[in-house]
Amino acid sequence: MELKLYSRYRNSAGQRVRTALNIKGGAYEYIPVSLDGGTPDDYVRDINPQALIPSLVIDGEIVTQSTALVEFIEETFDGPSLLPDDPIARARSRAFGQVIACEMHPVIGPKLQRHMASVYNIDEAGRKAWYKHWLAEGFATLEALLRRREKPTAFCYDEKPTIGDLYLVPQIYNAVRAGLNMSDYPLVCELDERCRALPEFDKAMPQNQPDYTGEI
Numbered sequence: 001m002e003l004k005l006y007s008r009y010r011n012s013a014g015q016r017v018r019t020a021l022n023i024k025g026g027a028y029e030y031i032p033v034s035l036d037g038g039t040p041d042d043y044v045r046d047i048n049p050q051a052l053i054p055s056l057v058i059d060g061e062i063v064t065q066s067t068a069l070v071e072f073i074e075e076t077f078d079g080p081s082l083l084p085d086d087p088i089a090r091a092r093s094r095a096f097g098q099v100i101a102c103e104m105h106p107v108i109g110p111k112l113q114r115h116m117a118s119v120y121n122i123d124e125a126g127r128k129a130w131y132k133h134w135l136a137e138g139f140a141t142l143e144a145l146l147r148r149r150e151k152p153t154a155f156c157y158d159e160k161p162t163i164g165d166l167y168l169v170p171q172i173y174n175a176v177r178a179g180l181n182m183s184d185y186p187l188v189c190e191l192d193e194r195c196r197a198l199p200e201f202d203k204a205m206p207q208n209q210p211d212y213t214g215e216i
């Protein structure tokens, strides 16, 4: 199978897909998309009409949305499953990931920030406060979810990394970058450290991408 991943070094949704492919041992070609000056017109025209990254081209077929891509990778590749065996843990791992993908990430993205600035004249301080507010609310939820596990596991809901862990690491990278104080979320941070110690996660980090500029 020929895979081309359109992404960028700092692309948290893309990092989920990179990590999934690394865990499954799926080889892919990395095609950097620069977002400086907006999403390139040819990318929007030819690859993703929503002007978002990542997109994965699978044997010539374009598929967008990181969650659809992670599920595709899980269903298509051999290698360690990205889901726990236990059905409840499986649902919880998905829910953990969805707190990030459906509640946190959509309200802090660059397109939203641009709209706040251009249509509602919200200054940088206001936009930063918004960004940190929704991240803090999301991480408080994630910390509470981890705290109430009856049987704490090495990763979010399993002894191996699963979908929830894949979504967590890039979101923490964004939060640290935004200067969010992470000391209120010790279980979340512990999980992040454990994941980042694994080569499959490390290889997917922004600083290890070919288009990394040196800027965090």
Ligand SMILES: N[C@@H](CCC(=O)N[C@@H](CS)C(=O)NCC(=O)O)C(=O)O
Residues within 6 Å of the ligand: 010, 011, 012, 013, 014, 035, 039, 051, 052, 053, 054, 064, 065, 066, 067, 101, 109, 110, 111, 112
């Ligand atoms: N729900 C989408 C989100 C993708 C997304 O928001 N990507 C961001 C980068 S992490 C992006 O391309 N932003 C460009 C923009 O907002 O202009 C997914 O999971 O793939």
